[in-house]
Amino acid sequence: MGRHSEAATAKKPGRRFILSIIGAVVVVGLVASGVFLWVGGYLNPIFASADSGCAETEQLAIVADPSIAPALAEIAEKFDADPDHCVATEVTAQDSADTAAVVASGGVKIDAWVPDSSVWIDRTNATATSLGQPLPELDVRASIASSPVVFAGAATKATALAAEPVSWARVLGGTLPAILPDPEASAASLAGLLALRGHSSPDDPRQFAGAMIELGKSIPASTGAAFGTVSAAQQPVVVVTSEVQIAAYNLDDPAESLVAAYPADGTVALDYPFVRTEAPVAAESGSAETAESGADAKVELLDALEDSIRESRKTLAAKGFRAPDGTGALDIVGLGAQAPSATAALDGGAEIEILRAWSVLTLRSRMLAVIDVSGSMEEPAANGLRRIDIFQQAAVGAMQKFSGEVELGVWVFSTARNGDLDYEDLSPIAPLGDAAHSQEIAGIIQSLPGRLGGATGLYDTTLAAVQRVRETYDPEKVNSVLLFTDGKNEDENGIDLDTLLAELAKIDDPEKPVPVIMIGFGPDTDLAAMQRIAQATKGAAYSASEPEDLGTVLVDALSQRSCRPNCG
Known part of the structure; x- marks a missing residue:
């Protein structure tokens, strides 16, 4: 009919x-x-x-x-x-x-x-x-109808998953490996991010931002593709999804079924x-x-x-749906018979806000990392380690936060490193997904202690770095300079701050922005000068009072791209 x-x-x-x-x-x-x-x-x-x-x-x-x-x-x-x-x-x-x-x-x-x-x-x-x-x-x-947001795991790894309660808190802490389908296209993923934010510390917004950066490192093409990854993974891993999507997958008689793992700390439901x-x-x-x-x-x-x-x-x-109020029993392989405790994910304004933050954090970046290797990096920090040692630790952690689609190049700088130039180009800007390139950068990070020497040629290096990124600009990515320093400009033969700002203004192109993200650490940084440079390039300046704060500051630098140059 x-x-x-x-x-x-x-x-x-x-x-x-x-x-x-x-x-x-x-x-x-x-x-x-x-x-x-x-x-x-x-x-x-x-x-x-x-x-x-x-x-x-x-x-x-x-x-x-x-x-x-x-x-x-x-x-x-x-x-x-x-x-x-x-x-x-x-x-x-x-x-x-x-x-x-x-x-x-x-x-x-x-x-x-x-x-x-x-x-x-x-x-x-x-x-x-x-x-x-x-x-x-x-x-x-x-x-x-309704469907709660849950974690999907491979049925063959259900026992391993059950060894410790699954929870949003574990995803935030990085102890529960999770895959998040693109929340731009998945309401379950977006609602999952809302639940994740609800369990993060209200006093530390970096916790939620850091979790989104981690989840955004590898975004599957679809929920179905994510399910395939779970089944193929050697270790237990979960997908943020809805109960009904697991039901549809299992009702299709797959080679390996999925199980729904219900968050121990509560969840939200799709209406x-x-x-x-x-x-x-x-x-x-x-x-x-x-x-x-x-x-x-x-x-x-x-x-x-x-x-x-x-x-x-x-x-x-x-078909796997609960009643509109979240109640109702189900009889489908992989799902719990009784409905879990879930609140409706009806805060559309909050979800839109989260989506904007997600879009910023997962923007594919093209960065030139510029690292201070002046002699002062030999000096000890409060914990007794040298500044360069602590920077190495932070740099390794930073590398782990980037997806393979991020493009990264590396310069080091002090004074007169390459003839009259204060900077040295050690690695071109290229995708970290290229194993050889990623290994090259890891080797450069390990070699930094042997490269120390000279004063801080900050201004000449900053101008040259912006010019280099602009010369090879990719309009499909966020192009930026990420500069780390522990001091202030000490190159008496180079340009001064006013000249640097004037030159940056000359080459500024609103259609091809190249923000300079300056991260200073230690007691000798010239934060005022860094802030003026950041303002001129619509970038940002951060100060880590302790070198150990570098990892936290990096999360800020990545998560505030949408508010520059007026970030609070």
Whole structure:
């Protein structure tokens, strides 16, 4: 009766087509209350609809997130089979992120939309505003189902995972290896980040930022790809996902099933709102009166379909969904029968804020690291280690924070290192995903103690570094200079601060920004000069009162890219 695929909606048969069918009748069967026409062995519903009082069949167009589309298609098929409805419902599966973008642009013609989270409504409105479009007229109804955000692990590693309670706190602390599908496209990932932030220390925002940097090092192409990684991993690793996505994976009879690990410190749940468009798709019509009558009929059908969906708890549960209030028992391999404790992830504003932070932290970077190797780096720090020793430790930790897609080059500087030049180019800017390049940089870090000597040629080096990055600028990445120093400019033969600032102003190009991120550590740094340089390049200046603070300062430098040059 009704159709539930992504195929285009069929047009109403024309008179010539119907007459040709009549001419090809093989069997006419009298069935109970009416006459049904059999053609080529199949029951044709055209005349059945007319006989049951349907002048014509109404069309309903529903777009739903792929996680719930199969369940809705099944419910719609039963709904359409009722002869009193005279309707053909087409359920199209489409990622909520894609639908949100289309709705925001004003280019969608549907009767209803079921995304996998209310956050997509906020995303739709934000996108429409950014495009200069009016906010779409949407009637957002209550949720028809829910699904808690959980951790997915390989069934064969379930015992190892259960050895220690899984929790958001362990993800924050780095003791639970986790994979996060792109939250730009996954509501479960975005809600997971909201839960993660809720368990981070309110007194230390770097904890959450550091966790996002770690999760952003390797972003899988999709949730399905992430599930494949979990199954192939040698050690236990989990994917941040929703319970229903695990259900769909296991119901597809994979080679190795997944198990849902429920966060011991609580979680959040995705809601599935039923969203009506304010302008239903109109049937082909002539007069305005006919069109209005058709619209009223469509609204009534949508009301009835929505009620049918809400009453179809068994069908939804069979696909892995809990009730809208989070309750309900499930009987699916890999899932707990009883619902976990979960709060609805309804803080759309907070999730949008987190998404902006994520976008900043995972921007693919192209950096030139410029390292001070002047003689003062030999001096001991408060803990007795030399400044260069502590810098080495921080540098190794920093390398671990970068993904393989980050491009990094290395210079060292003091005074007169390379003839009259204060700087020395030790490694070009190249992807850390290149094993040979990554090993080369690791070797440079280990060799730093043997390179110490001279004074601090800060200003000449800064200008040259900005010029180098600008010469090889990549518009697809964040291009920057990351400069570490323990002192102030001591090159009497080089340029002064005013000259440096004037030269930076000359080469400034708003279309090709090259911010200078200056990190000073130790008691001898000239923070005032660093701040002026940072302001001139729309970068940032940080001071680590103790060399041991370098790792923390680096998280700040990466996480505040969106607020420069006015970071607090």
